[in-house]
Each structure stands twice: as C-alpha cells, then as structure tokens.
Amino acid sequence: MDKFSFLNASHAQLIDDLYQQYLTFPDSVEPSWKSFFQGFDFALENYSDEITSENNTPSNYVAQNFTSGEMPEDIRKEFLVINLIEAYRSRGHLFTKTNPVRERRHYYPNLDIENFGLNSSDLQKVFNCATETGMSKPATLQELINHLEKIYCDSIGLEYMHIHNVEEKQYIRDWIQINDNHADLSNAEKVEILKKLNQAVAFENYLHTKFVGQKRFSLEGNESLIPALDQLISRASKLGVNEVVLGMAHRGRLNVLTNIFQKSSKQIFSEFEGKEFEEDVFSGDVKYHLGASKKITTESGEEVRINLTPNPSHLETVAALVEGICRAKVDNDFKGDFSQVLPIIIHGDGAIAGQGIVYEVAQMMNLDGYKTGGTVHIVVNNQVSFTTNYLDARSSTYCTDIAKVTDSPVMHVNADDVEAVVHAVRFAADFRSQFGKDVYIDLLGYRKYGHNEGDEPRFTQPQLYNLISKHPNPREIYKNKLIENKTLSTEVLDKMENEFKSLLDENFDASKQIERNTMDVFMEEDWKDFPMDKPGDVLKVYNTKFNIEELKKLAREIATLPEDKKFIRKISRLFENRLKQVETDTLDWAQGELLAYATLLVEGNNIRISGEDVERGTFSHRHAVVKTEDAEEEYVPLKHVTEKQRFDIFNSFLSEYAVLGFDYGYAMVSPKTLTIWEAQFGDFVNGAQIIIDQYLVAAEDKWKSQNGLVMLLPHGSEGQGAEHSSARLERFLTLAANENIIVANCTTPANYFHLLRRQQKFPFRKPLVVMTPKSLLRHPKVVSTFEEMANGEFQPILDDASSNVNKVEKLVFCTGKIYYDLLAKKEEINDEKVALVRIEQLYPLQMNHIEEILEKYKNRKEFIWAQEEPENMGAWSFMLRHFRDQNIQVISPIASGSPAPGSHKKFEIMQNDIINRVFSTSDAPTKKPLTA
Numbered sequence: 001m002d003k004f005s006f007l008n009a010s011h012a013q014l015i016d017d018l019y020q021q022y023l024t025f026p027d028s029v030e031p032s033w034k035s036f037f038q039g040f041d042f043a044l045e046n047y048s049d050e051i052t053s054e055n056n057t058p059s060n061y062v063a064q065n066f067t068s069g070e071m072p073e074d075i076r077k078e079f080l081v082i083n084l085i086e087a088y089r090s091r092g093h094l095f096t097k098t099n100p101v102r103e104r105r106h107y108y109p110n111l112d113i114e115n116f117g118l119n120s121s122d123l124q125k126v127f128n129c130a131t132e133t134g135m136s137k138p139a140t141l142q143e144l145i146n147h148l149e150k151i152y153c154d155s156i157g158l159e160y161m162h163i164h165n166v167e168e169k170q171y172i173r174d175w176i177q178i179n180d181n182h183a184d185l186s187n188a189e190k191v192e193i194l195k196k197l198n199q200a201v202a203f204e205n206y207l208h209t210k211f212v213g214q215k216r217f218s219l220e221g222n223e224s225l226i227p228a229l230d231q232l233i234s235r236a237s238k239l240g241v242n243e244v245v246l247g248m249a250h251r252g253r254l255n256v257l258t259n260i261f262q263k264s265s266k267q268i269f270s271e272f273e274g275k276e277f278e279e280d281v282f283s284g285d286v287k288y289h290l291g292a293s294k295k296i297t298t299e300s301g302e303e304v305r306i307n308l309t310p311n312p313s314h315l316e317t318v319a320a321l322v323e324g325i326c327r328a329k330v331d332n333d334f335k336g337d338f339s340q341v342l343p344i345i346i347h348g349d350g351a352i353a354g355q356g357i358v359y360e361v362a363q364m365m366n367l368d369g370y371k372t373g374g375t376v377h378i379v380v381n382n383q384v385s386f387t388t389n390y391l392d393a394r395s396s397t398y399c400t401d402i403a404k405v406t407d408s409p410v411m412h413v414n415a416d417d418v419e420a421v422v423h424a425v426r427f428a429a430d431f432r433s434q435f436g437k438d439v440y441i442d443l444l445g446y447r448k449y450g451h452n453e454g455d456e457p458r459f460t461q462p463q464l465y466n467l468i469s470k471h472p473n474p475r476e477i478y479k480n481k482l483i484e485n486k487t488l489s490t491e492v493l494d495k496m497e498n499e500f501k502s503l504l505d506e507n508f509d510a511s512k513q514i515e516r517n518t519m520d521v522f523m524e525e526d527w528k529d530f531p532m533d534k535p536g537d538v539l540k541v542y543n544t545k546f547n548i549e550e551l552k553k554l555a556r557e558i559a560t561l562p563e564d565k566k567f568i569r570k571i572s573r574l575f576e577n578r579l580k581q582v583e584t585d586t587l588d589w590a591q592g593e594l595l596a597y598a599t600l601l602v603e604g605n606n607i608r609i610s611g612e613d614v615e616r617g618t619f620s621h622r623h624a625v626v627k628t629e630d631a632e633e634e635y636v637p638l639k640h641v642t643e644k645q646r647f648d649i650f651n652s653f654l655s656e657y658a659v660l661g662f663d664y665g666y667a668m669v670s671p672k673t674l675t676i677w678e679a680q681f682g683d684f685v686n687g688a689q690i691i692i693d694q695y696l697v698a699a700e701d702k703w704k705s706q707n708g709l710v711m712l713l714p715h716g717s718e719g720q721g722a723e724h725s726s727a728r729l730e731r732f733l734t735l736a737a738n739e740n741i742i743v744a745n746c747t748t749p750a751n752y753f754h755l756l757r758r759q760q761k762f763p764f765r766k767p768l769v770v771m772t773p774k775s776l777l778r779h780p781k782v783v784s785t786f787e788e789m790a791n792g793e794f795q796p797i798l799d800d801a802s803s804n805v806n807k808v809e810k811l812v813f814c815t816g817k818i819y820y821d822l823l824a825k826k827e828e829i830n831d832e833k834v835a836l837v838r839i840e841q842l843y844p845l846q847m848n849h850i851e852e853i854l855e856k857y858k859n860r861k862e863f864i865w866a867q868e869e870p871e872n873m874g875a876w877s878f879m880l881r882h883f884r885d886q887n888i889q890v891i892s893p894i895a896s897g898s899p900a901p902g903s904h905k906k907f908e909i910m911q912n913d914i915i916n917r918v919f920s921t922s923d924a925p926t927k928k929p930l931t932a
C-alpha cells in the first residue's frame with residue numbers, strides 16, 4: 001500500500017494546522033504526518049524549482065501531488081526514505097544483534113527496503129534526508145542504511161519512540177547519533193574495562209574449581225555486568241552523584257561484592273567454608289543475601305559511597321527498599337538534591353517480568369512522597385528463569401516492558417559486547433542525570449550453568465545448553481578483539497590475568513586462617529549513636545514526659561488555623577472543637593497522636609508519615625493537612641511548630657507491598673526520623689506480608705539491621721463485615737521472638753502519646769506494630785488529660801483501678817477496644833466480681849507486672865482472656881502460650897475462617913454473647929458459644 005495514502009482523505013485546513021504544530025514540536029505529530037512534513041521541508045529546501053505558488057503550503061502540495069498522483073519521483077522517494085528512517089527508530093530494536101547465543105524471534109514486516117516501496121536500484125541514489133539522522137551531508141541510500149544499522153541494529157537495540165516528551169526524545173536521538181551509537185574509548189579505558197571483565201570471569205572460574213558444586217549463582221554469561229557497574233558508578237559520580245544504593249538478587253552477587261564493593265575474596269572464600277559468625281546471638285544469613293557499604297574512589301578520582309542493600313530470597317522485594325533508602329538519604333543528607341544519590345536496581349529477566357512489586361515501584365517515579373530522581377534498572381537477562389524459558393515467563397515482547405509505564409528509555413544490549421554494554425550504562429547515567437527519570441538496560445546474555453551450580457540445565461534446555469557449552473566467555477571475546485586491533489599485546493594480557501589469579505590464590509590460602517566470619521553491617525555509620533539493644537532493654541521505662549505548659553502551648557498552636565485563610569465550615573468547627581478539648585482538658589485520640597508528633601519535632605526529631613489517605617486520615621480524625629476553601633492551598637499545622645525539623649506526610653498511591661518496603665527502607669537509614677506507615681484498614685497489611693516476614697521481624701537476626709518503623713493498623717470488629725475488622729494481630733504475635741518487634745494496642749490517647757514518643761526515646765531502634773482504633777477515635781471515654789501526657793509514661797499493662805481487689809473472682813485480661821464494651825457492662829450491672837486488665841503492649845509482655853497482678857487478685861476463681869476475634873485469631877494462642885500453667889481460659893467467638901461475621905446484626909449478637917459470658921456467674925454459656 002502507498003505509504004502516503006492517508007493524505008488523499010485529508011482536509012486542507014487540518015494539514016496546515018498540523019504543519020504549524022509540527023514546526024513547533026516535530027515529535028508531537030503522528031509519525032506518518034511527521035514523515036510527510038519532513039519530506040515537504042526537504043522539498044522546500046532542496047527542490048525549490050519544483051515548488052510553485054500553488055504548492056508552497058503542505059495542503060496545496062498534497063492537493064497537487066498526492067491527489068493527482070503526479071509527485072516528482074525524486075521527491076516521492078525522499079518521502080519513502082524518511083519512512084524507512086522512522087521505521088529504524090521505532091522498530092530497529094526488533095532486528096538487532098543483541099542475542100549472544102541464539103537467533104532472535106522473527107518480526108514482520110522487517111526493515112527490507114522493499115517493504116518501504118524502495119528497491120536495490122535506489123541504493124546508490126543520494127538522499128537529502130540522510131542529514132536528518134546526524135549524517136553530515138546527503139548520502140546514498142546504502143550509506144544511510146549502514147549508518148542506521150549501526151545506530152539501531154547492532155549490539156544495542158533502543159526503545160524510545162514510546163516516550164511522549166519531545167525534549168527527551170530529541171535528547172536521546174542526539175545522544176545515539178554521536179559516533180553511530182558506539183563507544184568511543186581511549187586505550188586506557190579499554191584496558192580498564194578488560195581489567196574488570198577479567199576480574200569477573202576469573203573470580204567465577206576460581207570459585208568453580210575450588211568449591212565444586214556449591215551454590216554461588218554464578219554470573220557467567222553476563223560477566224560484563226561488572227565493568228558495566230564500574231563504569232556506571234564512575235560516570236554517575238562525574239555527574240555529581242555522591243552516594244549509590246544498589247539492590248540486587250542472588251545472581252552474580254558475590255562477584256559484585258568482591259569486584260565492586262571490594263569485599264575481600266578471602267572473606268568470601270571463608271564464608272564458603274560455612275564457618276560460624278563471630279557473634280552467636282545472630283542467626284546470620286546466606287552469603288549471597290548480605291549487604292555492604294563502602295567508600296570508594298573511582299578510576300577518575302571521584303569519591304563515592306556505595307551501598308548494597310541486604311535482601312531476602314523474595315525477588316524484587318529489595319527494589320522498594322532501595323527507593324526508600326535513597327529518598328531518606330536525599331532528605332537527610334543531601335538537602336533534597338536528587339542528583340546526588342543514585343538508586344540502581346539489578347533484576348533477573350524472570351523476576352522483572354513476573355513480580356507485581358516491579359510495577360508498584362515503577363509507579364513511584366514521579367510521586368512527591370516517593371520519588372528519587374530516577375532509577376537505573378539493569379536486567380541480568382540470562383533468558384531463563386530457574387528452568388522456565390522466556391516464552392513461558394511473560395506475554396510481553398521484552399522483559400523490560402514495564403519501562404513503558406514511566407515513559408522510560410530501554411537499551412537492550414548484547415552482554416558479549418562489553419564496549420556496547422559500557423556505552424549503554426553511560427547513556428543511562430547521562431539520561432538519568434538530565435531528566436531525573438528511570439532508565440532500563442537489558443543486559444542480554446546467557447546462563448552458563450544451571451540455576452545454581454548443582455543443577456542440570458540440560459534437563460530442560462538441552463539444545464540451548466549445547467550452544468552455550470561451546471560459547472567463548474566475554475573476556476576471551478574482548479581480549480581477542482583488543483589483540484586483533486593491536487590495542488594490547490598478549491603479554492600484557494597474560495600478565496593481567498596472572499596477577500589477578502595470584503591474588504585469588506593468596507586470599508584463598510589466607511581464608512583458611514579465619515576462624516569465624518564477621519558480618520558486614522549495612523550503613524554502619526548512620527547507626528553509630530544507636531547501639532543495639534540487649535535482652536530486656538525494650539521493657540525498661542524511658543522518659544517520655546514533656547513540660548506541661550509547653551505542651552498546652554503546642555496544643556493550642558496546632559489546633560489554631562491561620563486567620564487570613566478560609567476553610568470549609570466543617571474544618572473550622574473541627575479545629576474549634578480541638579481548641580475546646582484543650583481548654584476542657586479532654587484530649588481525644590487525634591490530639592494524643594498530633595501532640596506526640598509536635599513534641600518530638602520540637603525535641604529535634606523529623607517525622608515522616610505515609611500511607612493511603614493519611615493526610616486527612618481514613619476515619620477523618622487526623623486532618624494533619626487541611627485545604628483552603630477557594631484555592632485548595634494546603635495548611636499543615638505541624639509544619640509550623642519548628643523551622644528546624646521536617647514534618648512530612650504523604651498520601652501514598654494505592655499500594656501496600658512497595659510502600660511499606662519503601663518506608664521500611666526509609667527508616668533503615670533514618671534513626672532520627674520517626675517513620676510511620678499506616679494501613680487504610682489493618683486488613684490490607686497482608687498485601688505487604690513479604691516485607692514483614694523477611695525484613696521487619698527478621699532483619700536484626702539476619703543482618704544486625706535495626707529499624708524503628710511504626711506501623712499503624714486499624715483493627716477491631718465493629719460490624720463492618722469480614723473485611724475491615726482485623727489487622728491479623730495473631731500473625732504479628734506468632735512472628736515475635738527475642739524482642740524483635742513491639743506489638744501494642746492502646747486504649748487511651750495518653751498511652752498512645754507515650755508509645756509514639758518512646759519510639760524516639762529508645763537508645764536503639766525497634767519496629768513498632770500498633771493495632772489502632774476506629775470507633776474509639778470518637779468514644780467519649782477515650783480521652784486523656786494534659787497531666788497524663790506531660791507527666792505520665794507508657795504503661796504496658798493497665799490494671800483495673802476501680803476494682804475492689806478482695807471481691808474479684810474473675811480476672812479478665814483483654815486488649816484494645818473490647819475493654820470499653822466490657823467496661824460499659826461492668827458499670828451497667830455494677831459487677832464487683834470482675835476485674836478488667838488491659839494489655840496495652842502485647843509484645844514483649846511485661847511479665848513482672850503481670851505476675852504482680854496475678855498475685856494481687858488472690859481470691860480469683862477464674863482467669864479469663866476475653867477477645868472479640870475468633871478463637872483461632874487475636875492474641876489468645878499467644879496468651880495461652882504464656883499462661884498455660886495459670887489455667888487461663890478464653891471467651892471469644894469460636895474458631896472461624898474469616899475474622900468477623902458478615903452482617904452487623906450477627907456481629908452484635910456475637911459481641912453481646914462474649915460480654916454476657918464474661919459477666920455470667922454460670923459457666924454454661926462459655927461451653928456453648930455462638931458460631932460465626
């Protein structure tokens with residue numbers, strides 16, 4: 001079909017309008033129009049004798065030439081060639097030499113000139129439009145094709161035509177047109193690249209021979225990752241980056257640790273021997289999950305700190321942390337300058353295509369609360385995921401197609417061509433630095449062995465592994481190239497290899513002398529003022545008091561709106577009500593929370609809160625950010641309590657997994673910032689379970705890594721159905737051990753105030769999981785006084801102050817909201833035989849206080865744990881584990897698969913049943929509980 005047939009049906013005015021648009025923003029018009037206008041411009045410039053007053057506008061030109069079919073042949077061909085150029089730009093990446101071991105899939109139509117209405121007789125014709133592609137003067141079609149092949153179809157395939165921003169597209173086009181998109185390297189640079197490649201290859205070979213069959217997740221087939229990282233860090237630091245945070249999985253990690261992070265190979269060899277770690281208290285982790293931090297000086301003399309984030313097996317999880325860590329660095333250390341911190345995430349081809357968190361992390365790129373100024377993504381693409389072929393691993397054409405979500409460029413590059421790899425990462429650094437956006441490098445190699453070194457790849461890919469077994473490694477390929485073009489002599493190369501081999505030998509011998517392995521601690525410097533806690537430290541009392549007059553002053557300040565701004569009536573009333581609470585000394589939940597923040601801010605802490613709708617608060621209680629009525633201008637009272645500290649609060653996008661990972665990462669390097677993540681409802685926290693299981697509860701044990709993150713999880717059965725009722729308290733209690741986390745469920749604003757303040761008063765950092773209330777936010781009894789806040793302390797257990805100890809026959813322990821339901825009944829029937837004790841901190845339990853209480857109520861006949869969660873949920877199992885020998889009994893709904901009944905009516909019946917059973921004198925009802 002004629003490439004310009006669309007012109008026949010086009011309206012004259014439309015054509016001219018489009019042309020005006022094209023003149024301002026060439027890339028903003030649809031590609032076929034663009035080709036046409038380019039052709040028209042060429043005709044104007046180069047074929048002026050053919051242009052008449054009748055055809056000097058595009059519409060006239062169309063009317064004359066396309067509708068009558070009488071366009072001069074040479075101009076028509078220019079148009080066709082322009083179309084060919086556009087095809088190279090948009091489809092060239094499908095026809096590259098990027099796969100080192102097998103033929104690529106075939107895509108149609110290809111770039112044969114016949115598909116563009118051209119033929120071999122045109123090859124020697126000169127075309128003006130060649131200058132459009134960076135050629136200095138008009139060129140023959142053959143020369144132009146050679147030029148385009150080099151740019152678009154050699155060892156690098158580039159995807160960028162999907163980008164909507166014209167300036168970015170133009171920048172990329174200009175960048176790749178230099179030197180035909182090939183690296184222009186000095187001899188010294190080539191030697192440096194070979195040196196890193198040699199280190200990568202030799203290190204793997206050495207492990208292969210010394211630790212036969214042991215898992216190391218070899219990088220072989222993608223060794224050019226090492227020179228790539230080296231050059232990326234070097235280029236980025238020249239562009240102003242001071243700190244790099246890297247996240248990667250198992251593949252090639254040991255190689256990165258030794259050859260990029262300069263971890264001594266002696267240490268790595270010693271870890272292969274499976275020795276114990278120095279401190280017995282830590283469980284430690286496998287060697288290919290450990291983190292590292294190091295200050296290095298690049299070849300060109302720049303100092304840069306590089307950090308490798310410790311990670312679990314769960315692929316892609318670490319990416320969210322890397323973003324959070326980088327953001328914290330930008331906020332804490334680099335005054336908001338994103339250009340000084342570079343996140344690099346290394347993916348596997350299977351994981352980047354398959355794991356949903358990749359999408360969640362990608363969506364952070366431009367968000368105020370989560371952006372990091374652009375991430376460089378490198379895929380170690382070995383074309384296989386464990387045993388699964390790429391055809392079963394994704395539906396998308398490329399594993400990197402996530403890049404399209406953020407309009408990011410992608411370079412697919414043949415991992416055997418190390419110079420092309422270096423060129424690609426330099427592009428990544430430059431593009432990120434220029435636009436602060438994500439960029440993807442798809443490093444296309446192969447996997448030399450099985451998934452790990454004990455695995456047989458021929459079970460599943462016999463044909464491919466036949467090819468791979470004969471394939472030379474990238475060092476040999478590059479070495480031969482350098483010898484061929486006489487950059488280096490064989491002697492120099494042999495010397496380089498021998499020296500590195502000797503170094504490995506020395507380290508191997510020395511590793512035998514190590515008795516116990518030491519564990520590197522991730523970002524130790526940031527934590528030097530926070531030594532790790534010792535057993536029992538969490539249960540000590542920490543001073544969370546605050547001067548009462550100052551507190552009142554702060555309370556008035558944050559409950560007062562600026563007079564020169566107008567807010568909707570409901571907001572004005574809400575703030576008036578807050579002020580009234582201040583004057584009547586009856587502070588509700590929101591005030592307890594906001595005052596904790598205000599006091600921490602003036603004491604020199606930063607605060608970051610993130611989560612879905614946290615600014616207003618899901619339950620409309622927080623209103624930490626209010627908007628003016630007319631302009632929706634934001635007013636954040638807590639930003640005004642002190643100039644010195646940061647109070648940041650961000651509504652997150654609708655993600656739990658990545659956002660919790662991000663905030664965990666943020667807290668990982670911010671001991672001086674109270675970092676809080678709030679779930680919309682506690683239910684949704686299980687979307688982020690991997691972060692909890694692999695980091696929150698285990699990081700201390702695995703990597704000696706402290707973290708003070710607070711998780712606020714609205715929890716409680718209130719008749720809203722099976723969802724929106726439970727933050728799965730039971731799960732957190734199952735995961736609690738060795739004082740790894742704190743789990744709390746407070747019932748008073750004052751206790752919540754002290755709990756939050758205590759987080760920053762601890763001389764160490766510890767994750768805090770809080771079951772937070774919903775109906776209690778507005779419960780008339782859930783108020784505290786200034787005195788309780790200013791001069792109180794956090795109380796892990798709240799004993800029943802009203803009970804007459806000697807009369808108590810039933811000692812009832814409970815936690816959270818059910819206390820107020822039980823209290824109402826107790827007061828209604830004036831029951832003196834029941835004492836209600838609240839467990840405000842479930843983990844770690846304050847056992848000495850509990851023992852005192854058990855001792856105190858010595859006339860008790862029953863010891864009850866009462867909960868509104870079904871018997872298999874809530875804290876019951878945990879309590880049973882602790883008080884088995886105290887004959888503790890439970891009153892709860894019976895076990896159930898879902899956390900709460902579907903209807904409000906049923907919920908009321910069940911809740912009443914529990915309350916009645918607690919206060920019943922007969923034991924009959926406890927034996928016949930209602931079912932969910």
Ligand SMILES: Cc1ncc(C[n+]2csc(CCOP(=O)(O)OP(=O)(O)O)c2C)c(N)n1
Pocket residue numbers: 251313314315347348349350351352380382384385386447451
């Ligand atoms: C979330 C998750 N699911 C499953 C696994 C088990 N697993 C370990 S490696 C692997 C294959 C990874 O393939 P790819 O991302 O291509 O990396 P490669 O090993 O090929 O470098 C799988 C499925 C895992 N580690 N994490």
Ligand SMILES: [Mg+2]
Pocket residue numbers: 348349350380381382383384385386
């Ligand atoms: Mg793979």
